[in-house]
Every structure is written in C-alpha cells, then in structure tokens.
Amino acid sequence: MKILIVDDFSxxxxxxxxxxxxxxxxxxxxxxxxxxxxxxxxAGDFDFLVTDWNMPGMTGIELLKHVRADERxxxxxxxxxxxxxxxxxxxxxxQAGVNGYVVKPFxxxxxxxxxxxxxxxxx
Amino acid sequence: xxxxxxxxQNERFLGELKERSGLLIEQLxxxxxxxxxxxxxxxxxxxxxxxxxxxxxxxxxxxxxIVNFNVDSDVVKAGLERNGDSEIRDASDRLNYVIKMxxxxxxxxxxxxxxxxxxxxxxxxxxxxxxxxxxxxxRREVSxxxxxxxxxxxxxxxxxxxxxxxxxxxxxxxxxxxxxxxDLTGQVLKKVIGLVTDVENELVNLMRxxxxxxxxxxxxxxxxxxxxxxxxxxxxxxxxxxxxxQLRDDVVNGQDDVDDLLSSLGF
Numbered sequence: 001m002k003i004l005i006v007d008d009f010s011x012x013x014x015x016x017x018x019x020x021x022x023x024x025x026x027x028x029x030x031x032x033x034x035x036x037x038x039x040x041x042x043a044g045d046f047d048f049l050v051t052d053w054n055m056p057g058m059t060g061i062e063l064l065k066h067v068r069a070d071e072r073x074x075x076x077x078x079x080x081x082x083x084x085x086x087x088x089x090x091x092x093x094x095q096a097g098v099n100g101y102v103v104k105p106f107x108x109x110x111x112x113x114x115x116x117x118x119x120x121x122x123x
Numbered sequence: 124x125x126x127x128x129x130x131x132q133n134e135r136f137l138g139e140l141k142e143r144s145g146l147l148i149e150q151l152x153x154x155x156x157x158x159x160x161x162x163x164x165x166x167x168x169x170x171x172x173x174x175x176x177x178x179x180x181x182x183x184x185x186x187x188x189i190v191n192f193n194v195d196s197d198v199v200k201a202g203l204e205r206n207g208d209s210e211i212r213d214a215s216d217r218l219n220y221v222i223k224m225x226x227x228x229x230x231x232x233x234x235x236x237x238x239x240x241x242x243x244x245x246x247x248x249x250x251x252x253x254x255x256x257x258x259x260x261x262r263r264e265v266s267x268x269x270x271x272x273x274x275x276x277x278x279x280x281x282x283x284x285x286x287x288x289x290x291x292x293x294x295x296x297x298x299x300x301x302x303x304x305x306d307l308t309g310q311v312l313k314k315v316i317g318l319v320t321d322v323e324n325e326l327v328n329l330m331r332x333x334x335x336x337x338x339x340x341x342x343x344x345x346x347x348x349x350x351x352x353x354x355x356x357x358x359x360x361x362x363x364x365x366x367x368x369q370l371r372d373d374v375v376n377g378q379d380d381v382d383d384l385l386s387s388l389g390f
Binding site: 009010011014015018053054055059061083084085086087088089090091092094101102103104106110 | 226229230233358359361362364365368373374375376377378381384385388390
C-alpha cells in the first residue's frame with residue numbers, strides 16, 4: 001500500500017505519516033501542494049491519497065478534480081484532511097468525488113475509522 | 124481637535140453661504156447684475172476655499188497615518204526600492220515568526236516522542252518476558268540453571284528500567300518545556316492584533332474626512348449600484364480554521380457534523 005500525503009505544513013505531513021505508520025502503513029511519500037503532487041500521482045503507483053485543502057499553488061480541491069479527470073487516477077481513493085469546515089466546502093468536495101473528509105484538529109481514532117471505511121468500500 | 128476644526132469650518136462655510144445667498148437675491152431683485160455676479164464669485168471662492176481645506180485635512184490625515192505605521196515613504200512615492208522598517212512589514216515578520224515557532228515546537232515535540240516511544244516499548248517487552256519466567260518460577264517449573272539466568276536478567280532489567288525511566292522523564296519534561304511556544308506566539312499575535320485595530324481606526328478616520336470632501340464636491344459614492352451587483356459565484360475558497368465554528372450555521376462543528384452531512388449526501 002503506497003500512500004501520498006499532501007499538505008503545505010511539514011508538521012502536519014509528519015503527524016499524518018506517524019499516524020499512518022502506527023496503523024501499519026509504512027510506504028508513504030509527501031508533497032507540499034497539488035502542483036507537486038499531481039505529477040507524482042501520474043508517474044507513481046499510489047494506492048491512496050491523503051490531502052489538505054488550503055495550500056498555495058494548487059489547492060487540495062483542485063488536485064481532487066484533476067485526479068478525477070485523469071482516467072488512470074479516476075478510481076484512486078482520496079481522503080481529505082483539512083481545517084476547512086464550511087458545509088458548502090464539504091458538499092463541494094463530496095461532489096468532486098472525495099472518499100472521506102476529516103476536519104482538523106482530528107484524533108488518531110477518527111483517521112483510522114475513515115481509512116478503514118474507505119478500504120472497506122473500495123474493497 | 125480635528126473634528127472640532129472641521130465643524131467650525133463647516134459652520135463658517137454654511138453661514139457664509141446663507142448670508143451671501145440673501146445678498147444675491149437682493150442684488151438680483153434690484154437688477155444689480157454686476158454686483159450679483161460678484162456675490163456668485165465670492166460664494167464660489169469660499170466653496171473652493173472650503174474644498175481646499177478639506178482636501179488639506181485629508182492629505183494631512185493620510186500623511187499622519189503613513190507616518191504612524193512607519194510605512195516607508197520611499198516605497199509609497201517610488202514603489203521601487205524597499206528599505207527601512209514599516210510596522211506592516213514588521214507584522215508580516217511577526218506572523219512568519221509564529222509559523223516558525225509553532226513548526227519548531229511541533230517538530231521538537233515529535234522528536235522527543237520518537238525517542239521515548241521505543242524506550243517504553245522495549246521496557247514493556249522485557250517486563251512481559253520476565254513476568255512469564257517469574258510465573259514459571261512461582262509454579263516451581265524452573266531449573267537451577269534457568270534460575271541463575273533469570274537472576275542475571277532481572278538484575279539487568281532493573282538497571283535498564285532505572286536508565287529508561289530517567290530517559291522517559293527527560294523527554295517528557297522537554298515536551299512540556301517545548302509548549303512555551305504558546306506563550307511566545309500568543310504575545311506576538313496580540314501585538315499584531317493591536318496593529319490591525321490601529322490600522323482600522325486610522326482607515327475609519329480617513330474615510331470620515333474623505334466623506335466630507337465628497338460632500339463639498341457633490342461626489343457621492345453610488346452605494347445602491349454596488350449593492351445590487353451580485354458577486355460572481357465561484358467555487359468554495361479555502362479559508363483555514365474557522366475561529367467561531369460553534370456560532371455559525373454555515374460551518375460544521377466537528378467530525379460528527381461532517382459525517383452527518385456526508386451521510387445525508389449518500390456517503
């Protein structure tokens with residue numbers, strides 16, 4: 001299971017990386033915005049994308065739309081982990097095809113739950 | 124001070140206007156057209172004078188505002204080179220400092236946890252193994268040789284435990300110390316908040332004086348028009364953390380709300 005973590009704050013990437021390692025996912029890579037992440041996704045064989053929303057360059061929602069528009073990435077499971085908490089934003093993310101949405105600050109328990117649920121559905 | 128100045132000036136201008144309009148009517152009724160046009164000219168002169176005064180005040184207030192914030196006047200004039208200090212730039216620096224401090228604190232804290240966790244883990248594992256041996260000893264299942272080995276292992280474990288406990292304690296203390304960033308960043312943020320409030324007050328003051336200039340010149344902002352223009356509907360903009368989430372209807376209040384909303388959308 002190869003996972004890409006996208007967040008402009010390295011601390012948050014590290015927190016997520018640590019939590020994922022605790023859950024047994026050790027093969028992770030990092031990117032600091034959508035513009036960096038997209039070529040990595042297109043080139044690499046990632047199984048899962050965890051992304052923030054608010055980032056300079058390309059935001060997480062734009063990244064999600066690009067991912068869903070790419071026929072090779074269209075089925076890639078995407079979990080959004082973000083401080084963006086407006087209802088309109090969550091609806092927009094859902095309509096853009098996000099697989100899970102976690103608001104910051106979050107707990108290890110919530111992250112685990114959402115990831116489990118995504119893989120349950122994806123199979 | 125300034126507002127009483129303004130008031131006096133306005134009063135004087137209105138007084139002059141009233142007085143001279145009476146004079147103008149008188150002159151016109153007496154068919155003294157030459158004197159009438161002199162009166163009109165003097166009314167225009169005092170209107171101009173009033174306008175100049177108001178613009179002068181606006182300029183002075185603007186100047187004061189710029190000086191107050193130490194905005195580099197060379198930058199304002201030329202828009203080229205950036206030198207000297209301005210409070211606005213200082214505020215940006217302060218905010219960057221907050222980002223740096225919080226990042227460092229988070230990183231150091233995680234460093235400490237990453238050092239401490241394996242110590243706790245290995246102590247726990249060794250303790251569990253010894254417990255199993257100890258249980259066997261209590262059940263009298265241990266041979267003399269095994270007992271000798273257990274004896275040495277317990278000795279080693281007790282030493283490891285002492286060292287480990289010290290190391291854990293050191294790391295925990297360091298984590299607590301690291302939280303000092305909250306105090307430091309809090310102070311910096313308070314200063315920036317103070318500056319923002321000052322900027323707002325100065326801007327309100329400038330708007331008030333500019334409003335008087337608009338009144339004298341007869342230029343009014345067409346609020347009605349701008350009000351009717353709908354902002355172009357765009358996708359959602361990123362906003363960062365919501366400060367008053369619990370007071371707002373358009374914002375979810377925690378993960379449970381997110382889950383409810385998503386499940387209502389068929390997730």
